Amino acid sequence: xxxxxxxxxxxxxxxxxxxxxxxxxxxxxxxxxxxxxxxxxxxxxxxxxxxxxxxxxxxxxxxxxxxxxxxxxxxxxxxxxxxxxxxxxxxxxxxxxxxxxxxxxxxxxxxxxxxxxxxxxxxxxxxxxxxxxxxxxxxxxxxxxxxxxxxxxxxxxxxxxxxxxxxxxxxxxxxxxxxxxxxxxxxxxxxxxxxxxxxxxxxxxxxxxxxxxxxxxxxxxxxxxxxxxxxxxxxxxxxxxxxxxxxxxxxxxxxxxxxxxxxxxxxxxxxxxxxxxxxxxxxxxxxxxxxxxxxxxxxxxxxxxxxxxxxxxxxxxxxxxxxxxx
Amino acid sequence: xxxxxxxxxxxxxxxxxxxxxxxxxxxxxxxxxxxxxxxxxxxxxxxxxxxxxxxxxxxxxxxxxxxxxxxxxxxxxxxxxxxxxxxxxxxxxxxxxxxxxxxxxxxxxxxxxxxxxxxxxxxxxxxxxxxxxxxxxxxxxxxxxxxxxxxxxxxxxxxxxxxxxxxxxxxxxxxxxxxxxxxxxxxxxxxxxxxxxxxxxxxxxxxxxxxxxxxxxxxxxxxxxxxxxxxxxxxxxxxxxxxxxxxxxxxxx
Amino acid sequence: xxxxxxxxxxxxxxxxxxxxxxxxxxxxxxxxxxxxxxxxxxxxxxxxxxxxxxxxxxxxxxxxxxxxxxxxxxxxxxxxxxxxxxxxxxxxxxxxxxxxxxxxxxxxxxxxxxxxxxxxxxxxxxxxxxxxxxxxxxxxxxxxxxxxxxxxxxxxxxxxxxxxxxxxxxxxxxxxxxxxxxxxxxxxxxxxxxxxxxxxxxxxxxxxxxxxxxxxxxxxxxxxxxxxxxxxxxxxxxxxxxxxxxxxxxx
Ligand SMILES: Nc1ncnc2c1ncn2[C@@H]1O[C@H](COP(=O)(O)OP(=O)(O)O)[C@@H](O)[C@H]1O
Ligand SMILES: [Mg+2]
Numbered sequence: 001x002x003x004x005x006x007x008x009x010x011x012x013x014x015x016x017x018x019x020x021x022x023x024x025x026x027x028x029x030x031x032x033x034x035x036x037x038x039x040x041x042x043x044x045x046x047x048x049x050x051x052x053x054x055x056x057x058x059x060x061x062x063x064x065x066x067x068x069x070x071x072x073x074x075x076x077x078x079x080x081x082x083x084x085x086x087x088x089x090x091x092x093x094x095x096x097x098x099x100x101x102x103x104x105x106x107x108x109x110x111x112x113x114x115x116x117x118x119x120x121x122x123x124x125x126x127x128x129x130x131x132x133x134x135x136x137x138x139x140x141x142x143x144x145x146x147x148x149x150x151x152x153x154x155x156x157x158x159x160x161x162x163x164x165x166x167x168x169x170x171x172x173x174x175x176x177x178x179x180x181x182x183x184x185x186x187x188x189x190x191x192x193x194x195x196x197x198x199x200x201x202x203x204x205x206x207x208x209x210x211x212x213x214x215x216x217x218x219x220x221x222x223x224x225x226x227x228x229x230x231x232x233x234x235x236x237x238x239x240x241x242x243x244x245x246x247x248x249x250x251x252x253x254x255x256x257x258x259x260x261x262x263x264x265x266x267x268x269x270x271x272x273x274x275x276x277x278x279x280x281x282x283x284x285x286x287x288x289x290x291x292x293x294x295x296x297x298x299x300x301x302x303x304x305x306x307x308x309x310x311x312x313x314x315x316x317x318x319x320x321x322x323x324x325x326x
Numbered sequence: 327x328x329x330x331x332x333x334x335x336x337x338x339x340x341x342x343x344x345x346x347x348x349x350x351x352x353x354x355x356x357x358x359x360x361x362x363x364x365x366x367x368x369x370x371x372x373x374x375x376x377x378x379x380x381x382x383x384x385x386x387x388x389x390x391x392x393x394x395x396x397x398x399x400x401x402x403x404x405x406x407x408x409x410x411x412x413x414x415x416x417x418x419x420x421x422x423x424x425x426x427x428x429x430x431x432x433x434x435x436x437x438x439x440x441x442x443x444x445x446x447x448x449x450x451x452x453x454x455x456x457x458x459x460x461x462x463x464x465x466x467x468x469x470x471x472x473x474x475x476x477x478x479x480x481x482x483x484x485x486x487x488x489x490x491x492x493x494x495x496x497x498x499x500x501x502x503x504x505x506x507x508x509x510x511x512x513x514x515x516x517x518x519x520x521x522x523x524x525x526x527x528x529x530x531x532x533x534x535x536x537x538x539x540x541x542x543x544x545x546x547x548x549x550x551x552x553x554x555x556x557x558x559x560x561x562x563x564x565x566x567x568x569x570x571x572x573x574x575x576x577x578x579x
Numbered sequence: 580x581x582x583x584x585x586x587x588x589x590x591x592x593x594x595x596x597x598x599x600x601x602x603x604x605x606x607x608x609x610x611x612x613x614x615x616x617x618x619x620x621x622x623x624x625x626x627x628x629x630x631x632x633x634x635x636x637x638x639x640x641x642x643x644x645x646x647x648x649x650x651x652x653x654x655x656x657x658x659x660x661x662x663x664x665x666x667x668x669x670x671x672x673x674x675x676x677x678x679x680x681x682x683x684x685x686x687x688x689x690x691x692x693x694x695x696x697x698x699x700x701x702x703x704x705x706x707x708x709x710x711x712x713x714x715x716x717x718x719x720x721x722x723x724x725x726x727x728x729x730x731x732x733x734x735x736x737x738x739x740x741x742x743x744x745x746x747x748x749x750x751x752x753x754x755x756x757x758x759x760x761x762x763x764x765x766x767x768x769x770x771x772x773x774x775x776x777x778x779x780x781x782x783x784x785x786x787x788x789x790x791x792x793x794x795x796x797x798x799x800x801x802x803x804x805x806x807x808x809x810x811x812x813x814x815x816x817x818x819x820x821x822x823x824x825x826x827x828x829x830x
Contacts, residue, residue, distance in 0.1 A: 004401050006441025010364050028473060037544035038534050040473065041672070044480020045530035049523050051481060052488040058515055059506035068519075077523060089477050097335060097458065099449035100400045102442065103356055104363040167367075168434025169415040192509055193516050200520025208527050459674035459714075483672055486716050532669040535633045539662040540683035540734065541654060547685030549678045 002094065003109055003158075005102030012165025017107025023115050024088050027081040035082070047086045050074055054090070058193055066189050071117025072150035073194040076125055076143045077201065079210040084118035108161050116157045121150030125211055135219045136202055139212045144195030148187035155183035188236065335397075335453045342561065343387035343455045347554035348464025350562035355452045357566035361573035362444045367437040369576035373444075376572065379565050380447045389454040397450045401442045408438040458482045463550055476546040484529065492522055581645050583609040583737050583766045584630070588639035590790075591625060599625045601790035602639070609644075609737065612760070612767040614777035614798060617787035618812035623770045624665070626787065627740050630768075631660040644737050658687060661731025661765075665742040667723035668715075676702075676718075676726050677711035683734040701733035702726075705759060721752030725759065738766045745773045774802055774815050778824070786811055799824045 008016075032039050050070045057065035074083035088110045094100040101109045125146035132138035159176040166175075201209055206220040343351070358379070365372050384394050412422075415431025422432070456464070459479070466475045495518040504514055584607040591600040599622040607613055617623050628634045629641060632653045641648040643659050664670045673679040677698055684697045702708055705725040710718075718726065724744060731739060744760075745753045753773075757780050760767060771777055777784055777798055784801050786794040788811045794801055801807065803824040808814065 002400075002404075004404050004438065004442030005359055005363050005445030006437055007404065013363065028471075032473065037538075037542065038531075040476040040546060041480055041533040041537060042527065042530040044477045045484055045526045045533065046523075047477055047481040048484040048488050049526040051485055052492055052522070053519055055489065056492060056515065056519055058509070058512045060509050061507075086477070089474060089481065093478055093481065096449060097453045097461065098400065099397060099446040099453065102363075102445040103359045103449065104445065167437050168411045169417050169428060169430040170411065170434075171416070174414065189509055193512060193519075196513050196516030197520040197523065200517040201523050204521065204524045205527070208524060459678075462674070479674055480672060483674060483716065484668075487668055529669060532664065532666070533672050535628065536662075536664050536670045536672065537682075538633055539631050539657060539660075539664075540730065541657050541686030542682075543654075543686065547682065549681060549685070 002091075002101030002113070003105045005104045007102070007105055007167065008108055008161055008165035009167055010104075012161055013104050013107050015107070015164075016111050016161060020088070020107050020110040020115060023119075024085055024110070027084050031079070031082040031085055034079075039082075043082060043086050043089075046074070046078055046082070047089050050087055051090050051093075053197075058189065060189055066186070068193050069113065069117065069151060069154075069186075069190055070194075071114060071154070072121025072125070072143070072147035072190070073197055075118040075122040075150075076139075076146070076194070076198055076211040077209055080119045080122035082210075083122070084115050087118060088114035090114075108158070108165075112154045112157050112161075116154050117150035120153040121146045122211070124149045124153075129211075134215055136199070136206075136212075136221065139202065139209065139215070139220070140195045140199045143198040143211070144191040146191075147194035148184075148191030151183045151187035151190045152180055155179035335450075336457045337389050337393065337454045339388050339455065341386060341388040341455065343383065343451065346455075346562050347552070347558035348456050348460040349467040350464075350554045350558040351452055351456060352461070352464045352468060354562040354566045355448045358569045359445045359448050361566065361569040362441055365573045365576040367433050367440075369579065372572045372576040373440045376440075376444050376569060379568055380444055380451075383451050383565055384447065387451050387455045389451070393454070394447060394450055398443065398446055401446050404442055405439060408435045408442075411435045411438075466548065466550060467553070472546050472548075479546075480533075484526070487529075488522060488526055491525065492518065495521070581609075582606045583611075583644055584768070585642040586626075586630075586639070589626070589629060589636050589641065590638040591629065591634060591636050593625075599790050600629070600636070603787070603791055605785060605792060607738065607766050607768060609766050610764060611783065612769065612781045614781035614784040615768055615770045615787060616772060616774070616777060616784055616801075616811075616813060618772070621787045621811075622790040623787055624742055627662060627742050627768075627770060630738075630740055631657045631662050633662075658683075658734050659737045661734055661736030661739045663724075663727050663731055663739065663741040663744065665746060667720070667727040670727040670730060671715035671718075671723060674714060675711065676707070676713050676715055679715060679726065680711075680729050680733045683730060687734065697733045697735075701729040704732050704763070705729045706755075719752075720747050721749070721755060724748065724752070724756060728759070732763075732765075736765065738768065739763070740768045740770070742770045743772075744769060745771060745776050772813060774808075774813065775819060778802060786813070 031043075035042060050073075053068050053070055053073075055067065057067055060066045071083070071087050074087050077083070078086060091101065091110050091113050092106060095103055095106055095109065125142050128142035128145050129138060132141050156176070156179075159172060159179050162170075162175045163172045166172075198209060198211075202212065202220050206212060206215075206217050209220075212220055358376075362373075362376050365376075384391065411434040412425075412427035412431035415428030415434060417431075418429045419426040420429045420432060421427075453461070459482075462475050462479045462482075465478070466472065496515075499514055499518070506512055506515065584605065586603060586605040589600050589603040590598075592598040603622075603626065605626075615623055615626070625634065629636055630643075632648055641656075643656050646652050646655060646659075648656050671679050673682055680698045680701050681694050684694045689697060698711065699708070702710060705728050707722065707725055707729060710722070710726060715723065715726065728739070728741070741760075744756060748756065753776065757776060760769070760780050767781075769777065769781060781798055784794075784796065784798040785792055786801065786807070793811065794804075794807055802815065
């Protein structure tokens with residue numbers, strides 16, 4: 001998701017830049033109050049960890065590999081404020097020094113890769129914690145689900161920015177459907193890996209996990225009972241469900257968000273709906289009368305298709321440039 | 327370890343670009359990329375001008391075309407996306423080799439492609455001619471908060487230490503026959519990443535102690551006595567100034 | 580002459596309740612080189628971290644050059660006590676050697692030519708002239724250790740404390756370090772379980788075990804006391820000739 005220069009229009013770049021700067025400034029101040037003079041070395045080392053963590057290849061399927069994005073993981077380990085700051089700095093350095101993501105795209109890249117996954121992911125984390133047991137399994141499970149959703153949230157954020165800042169005539173619905181679909185799959189890997197990493201940290205130094213600070217140490221020891229295989233299966237089911245919902249949403253006509261954007265005069269090139277000419281055109285399946293049912297089938301089918309295509313892409317590029325797939 | 331990121335993108339040299347002060351180069355890079363970004367996509371002649379300027383930059387910095395092109399590979403995923411635009415875009419169509427392609431989609435591809443390549447080339451020239459500590463120093467001179475430059479500086483100092491440790495863990499796993507192929511076999515790698523976090527954090531605490539022991543009280547001292555000379559700014563301004571005139575030309579027509 | 584370091588009645592427990600130092604007393608005269616010996620977990624590193632106020636004692640006091648360590652004297656004490664950490668990578672955190680060596684002087688308020696002079700002086704004391712522009716990451720273990728020493732010498736300390744200075748060094752690097760330390764005028768407290776190294780560099784040794792000083796005397800005599808060593812999990816290397824010790828302690 002390291003978008004290059006010129007991916008969204010200048011207005012969006014400037015607006016997201018200002019928003020990111022403001023939010024990070026606040027995050028830095030608050031994290032600074034907490035860490036005092038420890039902030040620079042701890043944040044620096046954590047940034048190095050996230051950077052290195054993004055370079056680690058994890059197995060995905062049949063020997064192909066992917067890598068971590070790390071926004072939600074950073075938030076659970078370091079807290080949303082320091083987490084967002086650290087990942088944002090990683091994103092900034094990647095653009096400046098590694099040509100990975102455009103300099104003028106920093107506003108939306110920071111928002112989508114650091115701020116949204118850290119704060120959004122942490123919000124999901126606290127939400128799931130409520131329904132999960134207050135112990136190590138609860139922390140690990142909530143991390144996995146939150147990390148998965150954080151990736152989807154980034155995709156949603158990107159789609160919304162596309163709504164305002166599109167540079168090509170691809171409708172919001174299409175971008176939204178495709179982005180969310182693909183990122184549901186990426187999210188499964190992100191969720192599993194983040195959960196396992198947090199589980200390993202809990203085993204060694206439970207006091208270092210920001211998101212588990214509310215729990216007494218005694219509740220954090222012991223094996224976390226969330227087998228990875230079960231998690232993958234659960235996440236697949238969850239993503240199929242979300243896809244069904246997305247399909248319903250994407251078919252809404254007239255599209256609520258886009259109408260708002262047009263009324264506000266924001267939508268420039270995203271205007272042409274052009275649903276008919278699009279390969280993701282209208283999620284409804286032919287020949288099924290019940291509209292909701294047909295949409296559901298379309299959503300599930302779309303997810304499976306994405307799975308197959310994604311798998312093919314992983315196979316093709318995964319081994320050489322797994323790090324770049326998002 | 328993934329492809330791409332190594333820690334030393336800097337290509338030692340003594341070119342005119344290498345010798346220019348980092349803050350001047352940083353400003354030049356940002357202005358150039360900004361000029362490119364605001365240029366309307368249909369001003370093809372302006373992009374031709376930018377391309378000439380970018381080539382001049384690469385040649386003047388002596389980093390060589392092959393290295394530049396190899397490093398440009400980081401933008402490939404997005405370029406791939408851009409090539410779909412003519413097929414999924416709506417609106418009027420143009421006939422290209424028998425295909426009915428969206429005209430706006432084609433312009434979209436052109437837009438993303440040119441801007442992404444020009445933007446990435448700029449970063450590559452910057453990073454290849456400026457060692458990281460110098461980039462950090464340049465940012466500091468441009469008044470980026472010391473907190474952020476401090477974090478960046480620590481990040482680079484320990485990135486190599488951490489990746490080396492991760493590499494050793496990985497070697498140890500492979501040496502014991504670990505060859506995961508599916509996501510649910512990722513636990514050992516994820517656990518080593520978790521252990522890595524603990525080690526990194528603890529190192530952060532020890533580094534903090536080492537800083538305190540030498541009188542640190544919360545603000546990083548600056549080691550910067552040199553400032554960019556007017557000649558630095560003049561040298562660095564040449565290419566962005568031309569780019570800005572191209573952009574203005576493009577915006578006004 | 581007053582002692583450069585006076586530690587008395589020092590007790591300390593980590594926040595997790597682990598009591599590590601227990602009523603510990605230790606004195607060093609100025610210019611004296613003392614080895615602090617003890618098994619793993621004895622509390623040596625913890626003691627060192629007290630000497631310049633990284634950890635603060637639960638009970639007892641620390642005086643450096645007659646100045647009692649408290650909130651007001653913390654900065655002064657940190658200048659006077661130069662602490663070299665066990666892992667040089669923890670100590671060398673700046674992008675270049677020159678900036679690392681200049682970090683302490685900069686925190687003392689020095690800048691410009693004055694600071695550069697300090698850096699040059701410290702680098703030449705450890706025989707590392709010309710290392711200034713290099714990146715600490717790319718130095719050898721022995722070089723890192725010497726630069727780490729330079730980072731504290733640049734603050735012109737009265738007392739240098741080194742934690743496990745020989746760990747990870749090859750024999751030649753160890754040799755260079757012992758020559759270097761023997762040539763410095765500073766009082767030194769060298770934490771180690773490298774007994775031959777202690778014998779080489781330090782006329783006097785102190786054995787710490789379970790947070791207390793259990794022996795204090797001439798290094799060669801302590802090392803000749805096999806029962807004492809065994810009681811505190813200290814061992815001379817295989818093949819080390821004990822008669823060498825008796826010769827030294829008689830002299
Ligand atoms: N940060 C810490 N929190 C809790 N216990 C610690 C901490 N650091 C060290 N300890 C414990 O204190 C004891 C003494 O440690 P240390 O001073 O490092 O010993 P030495 O340097 O002599 O090997 C050990 O048992 C160690 O486990
Ligand atoms: Mg120790």
